[in-house]
Amino acid sequence: MHSEVVRGNRLSVEELHMTVMKSAACVVAIAISLIASTAHAQGKLNVITTTEDLASIAREVGGDRVTVESISRGYQDPHFVEAKPSFILKLQKADVLVTVGKELEIGWLPPLIQQSRNAKVQVGAGGYLDASAQARILDIPQGQITRAMGDVHPQGNPHYWLDPDNGKAVAKEIADKLSQLRPNDRAYFEQRLNDFVTRLSDAEKRWATMMAPYKGTKVVTYHRSFPNFAERFGLDVIGYVEPRPGIPPTPQHTLDLISEMKRQNVPLVLVEPYFDLKTPNSIGRATGAEVLVMPPSVGGVKEVTDYFKLFDYDINLLIGALKKVSTASH
Amino acid sequence: MRASRLTCSCIVAGALLVAPSSLSAQTPDAQALRQEIEQLRKEFDAIQKQYGDRLTALESKLSATEPAPQPAAPAPQTPAPAPQPGEQPQTAPQTTAQVPPGAEGAGGPTGALPVYGGAASSKVFNPDIAVIGDFLGATGRNTVNPQPALQMHESEASFQAIVDPYARADFFLSFGEEGVDLEEGFITFPAIPGGLLVRVGKMRAAFGKVNSLHNHVLPWTDRPIVINNLVGGEEGISDAGISVARLIPNPWFFLEATGQVFRGDSGDLFHSSQRGDLSYVAHLRGYHDLTENTNIDLGASYSRGHNASGIVDDVDLGGFTTQLYGVDATLRWRPLQRSIYRSFLGRSELFWSRREQPVSQQNAFGYYVSGDYQFARRWFAGARYDRSAHADDEALHDSGQSLMVTYWPSEFSQVRGQYRRTKYAVGDLANEFLFQFQFSIGAHGAHAF
Numbered sequence: 001m002h003s004e005v006v007r008g009n010r011l012s013v014e015e016l017h018m019t020v021m022k023s024a025a026c027v028v029a030i031a032i033s034l035i036a037s038t039a040h041a042q043g044k045l046n047v048i049t050t051t052e053d054l055a056s057i058a059r060e061v062g063g064d065r066v067t068v069e070s071i072s073r074g075y076q077d078p079h080f081v082e083a084k085p086s087f088i089l090k091l092q093k094a095d096v097l098v099t100v101g102k103e104l105e106i107g108w109l110p111p112l113i114q115q116s117r118n119a120k121v122q123v124g125a126g127g128y129l130d131a132s133a134q135a136r137i138l139d140i141p142q143g144q145i146t147r148a149m150g151d152v153h154p155q156g157n158p159h160y161w162l163d164p165d166n167g168k169a170v171a172k173e174i175a176d177k178l179s180q181l182r183p184n185d186r187a188y189f190e191q192r193l194n195d196f197v198t199r200l201s202d203a204e205k206r207w208a209t210m211m212a213p214y215k216g217t218k219v220v221t222y223h224r225s226f227p228n229f230a231e232r233f234g235l236d237v238i239g240y241v242e243p244r245p246g247i248p249p250t251p252q253h254t255l256d257l258i259s260e261m262k263r264q265n266v267p268l269v270l271v272e273p274y275f276d277l278k279t280p281n282s283i284g285r286a287t288g289a290e291v292l293v294m295p296p297s298v299g300g301v302k303e304v305t306d307y308f309k310l311f312d313y314d315i316n317l318l319i320g321a322l323k324k325v326s327t328a329s330h
Numbered sequence: 331m332r333a334s335r336l337t338c339s340c341i342v343a344g345a346l347l348v349a350p351s352s353l354s355a356q357t358p359d360a361q362a363l364r365q366e367i368e369q370l371r372k373e374f375d376a377i378q379k380q381y382g383d384r385l386t387a388l389e390s391k392l393s394a395t396e397p398a399p400q401p402a403a404p405a406p407q408t409p410a411p412a413p414q415p416g417e418q419p420q421t422a423p424q425t426t427a428q429v430p431p432g433a434e435g436a437g438g439p440t441g442a443l444p445v446y447g448g449a450a451s452s453k454v455f456n457p458d459i460a461v462i463g464d465f466l467g468a469t470g471r472n473t474v475n476p477q478p479a480l481q482m483h484e485s486e487a488s489f490q491a492i493v494d495p496y497a498r499a500d501f502f503l504s505f506g507e508e509g510v511d512l513e514e515g516f517i518t519f520p521a522i523p524g525g526l527l528v529r530v531g532k533m534r535a536a537f538g539k540v541n542s543l544h545n546h547v548l549p550w551t552d553r554p555i556v557i558n559n560l561v562g563g564e565e566g567i568s569d570a571g572i573s574v575a576r577l578i579p580n581p582w583f584f585l586e587a588t589g590q591v592f593r594g595d596s597g598d599l600f601h602s603s604q605r606g607d608l609s610y611v612a613h614l615r616g617y618h619d620l621t622e623n624t625n626i627d628l629g630a631s632y633s634r635g636h637n638a639s640g641i642v643d644d645v646d647l648g649g650f651t652t653q654l655y656g657v658d659a660t661l662r663w664r665p666l667q668r669s670i671y672r673s674f675l676g677r678s679e680l681f682w683s684r685r686e687q688p689v690s691q692q693n694a695f696g697y698y699v700s701g702d703y704q705f706a707r708r709w710f711a712g713a714r715y716d717r718s719a720h721a722d723d724e725a726l727h728d729s730g731q732s733l734m735v736t737y738w739p740s741e742f743s744q745v746r747g748q749y750r751r752t753k754y755a756v757g758d759l760a761n762e763f764l765f766q767f768q769f770s771i772g773a774h775g776a777h778a779f
Contacts, residue, residue: 073622076666083779084625085584085617092525092577111778114498117577119521124495147742147771247740248707274667276707 045181047174048094048121050105051078052299053161054131054170056307058098060196061175065185071112074299077274079151079246083108091116094127096177101132104158129177134169135160138227150244162296163228164204167307168197203308207233207315214322219268220261220289222275225296233315238264241271241280249279261287267325268318270294273301290321457491457499460772462546470762474754477764481507484545490775493517500775502544513544513568527575535567535596536575536588536613537631538656538679547777549675549702549712549736551748551766555728556696556718560683561654562599567611567633569596584617592635599721600635603646609635623665631656639687639722650686652721673704683721694719702734710736716752726755743769 045066049055055070062068069090072081078100091097091112099105113121113128120127139157141149160166175193179186215234222241230237239260243253260266261283269291271280277291284291294314295301304313466483468476485505492498497519504513516531534542540557545564553564561567571592578585590611594602600609615629633654640648657680664673680697696718704710712734720726730752738744745767752760 073666077670080670082664082669083776084619085586085615085627085779086619086625089577089584107776109776111776114518114520115527115778117521117525117527119523122495122521123492125521147740151741274670276668276671 045095045178046093047096047098047178048090049098050081050100050109051161051297053297053307053310054098054100054174056298056305056310057167057171057196058174060307061171061189061192062178063188063192065182065188066178070299074295074297074304075273075301077272078104078297079107081105081108083111085115087112088115091121092118094118094121095181096127096129097121098129098131098174098177100158100161101130102137102155102158102160103153126181129173131170131173132158132160133173135166136163136169136228138231139224150242151246153245157224157227159225159296160228162226162310163232164200164207164311165232166228168200171196200308203311207311210315210319214319217268217318217322218264218266219270220257220266220283221270222272222280225272226270226294229296229314235318238266241269241275241283254279254283258283258286261289268292268321272296290325292317292321294318455491457489457501458773458775460488460770460774462486462488462768462770462774464545465767466551467765468762469764470760471758472752472760472762474752474757474760483507486513486544486546488772488774496521516573525577525579529573529575530571532570533568533573535569535571535590535592535611535633536573537561537567537611537633537654538613538629538681539658539660539677540679541566544777546768546770549700549710550714550732550734551746551764552732552750554679554698554700554714554718555716555730555752556679556681556698559718559728560681560694560696560721561656562597565597567592567596567599567609569593569600569609571609582618584615586615588613588615594635596635599637599652601638601641601646602636603641603644607636607646609633624661624663627658627660627662629656629658631658637685637687639685648686648688650688652686653684655682655684656680671704671707674701676701681718685721687722692720692722692724694721694724708738710734710738712736720755728755729753742771743767 044064045062047055047058047062047066047068049058049068049070051072052070052074055068058066058068071087071090072078094116097113099109113123116122118127119125122128137156137160139153141152141154141156145152145154161170171193175189178189182189211233216236217234218236218238219230220239220241221237224240224242224245226235226237229235239257241249241254241257243250266287267289269280269283269289271277271291271293273293273295277293280291283289293301294317295304295310298304298307298310300310301313304310462485463482464484464486465481466477467480468478483506487503487505489501489503490499497517499515499517501515502513503515504511512532514531514533516529516533519526519528522528534544536542538561540548540553541561553566557563557566569592571590573588573590575586575588578587588611590613592600592609592611594600594607594609596609602608611631611633613629613631615627617625617627619625631654633656634651636646637650637652640646640650642648659678661676662674676699678697678699681695683692683694683696685692685694696716698714698716698718700712700714702710702712712732714730714732714734716728716730716732718728720728730750732748732750734746734748736744736746746765748764748766750760750762750764752762754760
């Protein structure tokens with residue numbers, strides 16, 4: 001890349017180049033020392049998450065040693081967040097950026113990170129955390145992947161947070177990251193992590209007991225947002241309102257889905273709060289299935305203010321609807 | 331860094347080769363292994379010979395067809411000979427390649443170049459590659475600026491990747507009907523202290539809004555008249571240079587100042603006759619969320635560079651300059667919970683051009699106003715009004731009106747129709763129907779807001 005032959009008239013440019021390189025090296029050195037020194041400063045860590053689910057878990061783990069803010073809202077489609085400049089300002093001041101990963105945010109997060117002017121949260125830097133590292137990921141496509149399959153995620157389904165066990169894995173990742181940045185607070189974060197895991201395990205038992213009578217219930221969902229939830233709580237997802245991920249419903253697919261639902265006697269259609277209810281409602285009318293707006297995220301509806309309430313809400317919603325269905329059929 | 335990496339790989343490869351062979355001396359079936367290796371070696375030699383023969387045949391054929399043969403190109407480097415049985419290889423096969431002919435002596439490298447990775451090495455570091463096709467059709471009548479009935483207007487190939495922990499690079503090659511053009515190719519340093527975002531390379535200037543946008547993200551099939559008349563046409567202000575952008579901290583809103591220096595060659599807008607004829611762009615952008623659904627984006631821009639009007643016999647006798655001023659305003663609305671179904675974008679840009687030229691200075695003004703409403707998940711409708719004077723004659727005005735409908739079969743393709751009525755200062759009224767197919771394959775990086 002560097003030419004060894006320097007002609008006379010290019011010398012000044014080369015010299016300038018050298019000066020620029022030298023000053024760039026200084027600048028990088030200063031940046032590194034700045035990052036190192038901020039790690040020891042004892043203000044609250046500023047954690048920015050891409051979704052409200054991650055924000056809720058980060059609050060559980062970080063307690064009063066962190067401030068947490070989410071970029072997207074829970075009632076918003078996390079695939080299609082706009083990369084607004086106001087988010088650049090949030091990222092600029094972040095110590096930690098926690099992402100869902102598995103390409104969920106690929107359409108909007110990269111330009112935000114790039115424009116953040118924040119070395120800490122660049123991909124691969126110390127303040128960047130992909131929360132999916134230890135999570136159980138489903139729907140990893142096999143064989144050749146093409147866009148004829150719709151908007152497939154080559155690394156698997158990114159809606160993994162809807163399994164409490166994955167919530168624990170995410171919490172562990174966040175606790176490790178926070179401890180790494182604030183080694184003095186390691187014990188604090190670990191104690192909060194253990195507390196969160198214990199409470200979540202207790203809640204999980206309760207949720208499992210509540211859902212046990214409905215194990216194997218067949219459902220249809222709008223988008224593939226609930227595979228981890230279905231696996232954990234024993235639902236059987238037999239189809240989707242979308243013909244392929246990210247592709248809006250087509251009449252033929254809707255007709256096929258209706259006949260399949262009738263054949264298998266599917267009682268529920270689950271719809272994320274950000275999708276249009278027109279097609280799900282017509283499917284509901286044609287099949288007699290109940291259409292439920294079921295939030296896949298914290299903040300999806302007003303009552304769901306944290307990660308525990310997300311499962312409380314969704315499970316109560318399901319059970320309420322299934323009870324109605326079973327009394328109607330008797 | 332390269333040298334040390336090479337040394338490391340040699341040591342590792344050497345160690346790997348040495349370890350099994352010394353081990354095999356102690357195993358009972360070493361003889362069998364050795365025979366197998368010998369067999370493989372023979373096969374390899376046979377293949378090598380076969381290819382060598384073929385190559386010679388081809389070369390002789392080639393020289394037979396050429397009347398005045400070029401100096402023979404250096405024969406491709408053959409792989410290092412396989413070690414003789416029993417001989418312990420001390421080094422890994424040579425990982426170098428010959429410098430291509432012609433590359434030497436022009437300030438280029440001499441001797442052997444290191445080669446990293448072979449055909450079998452992982453492709454994970456390949457950049458994200460995408461191609462976006464833009465097919466345009468036109469019907470109706472336009473005697474002033476006719477475009478072909480059907481054309482593959484542009485195929486944009488993009489290559490994007492992170493360079494190292496400090497930088498990323500983006501390349502956009504535009505394949506048009508007339509040839510290939512580097513639309514943009516730049517390195518970005520996103521994390522320079524002082525809140526700076528630095529870009530170096532060829533890029534579309536941060537002058538207003540539309541100038542920095544690629545064709546495929548425009549809500550129209552064309553660019554507004556004012557862009558063609560005053561801001562350098564389809565290519566716009568696009569040049570090789572350095573860009574520095576900084577956020578200006580304040581408690582109220584997003585404020586970004588950008589300063590750019592370019593060589594001074596941008597289509598028919600700026601022309602640089604000597605090194606000092608640089609062009610400059612300054613841009614100030616303010617953004618504020620009015621509500622979570624609505625936001626406003628305001629900008630002011632300035633640019634200055636030399637124009638070609640004073641050039642006589644390749645000498646810039648006049649030394650005339652063009653100064654451009656611009657303001658832009660964008661209002662966006664997108665309800666968060668129904669963000670994939672409904673949105674609105676209203677935008678206007680105003681430009682003033684102050685162009686020095688042989689007889690008199692021309693102060694031309696032009697603008698456009700446009701609105702684009704998404705009324706279903708896959709459907710958009712839009713309208714645009716254009717009016718602009720000519721940069722070299724402020725008394726001549728063109729104006730136009732357009733109506734657009736856009737349909738997205740998916741996020742990766744779109745079909746658009748545009749009715750356009752253009753009243754030219756000189757020439758007949760043009761009524762046209764333009765249509766466009768756009769389609770994207772591969773991984774195209776997300777665009778800035």
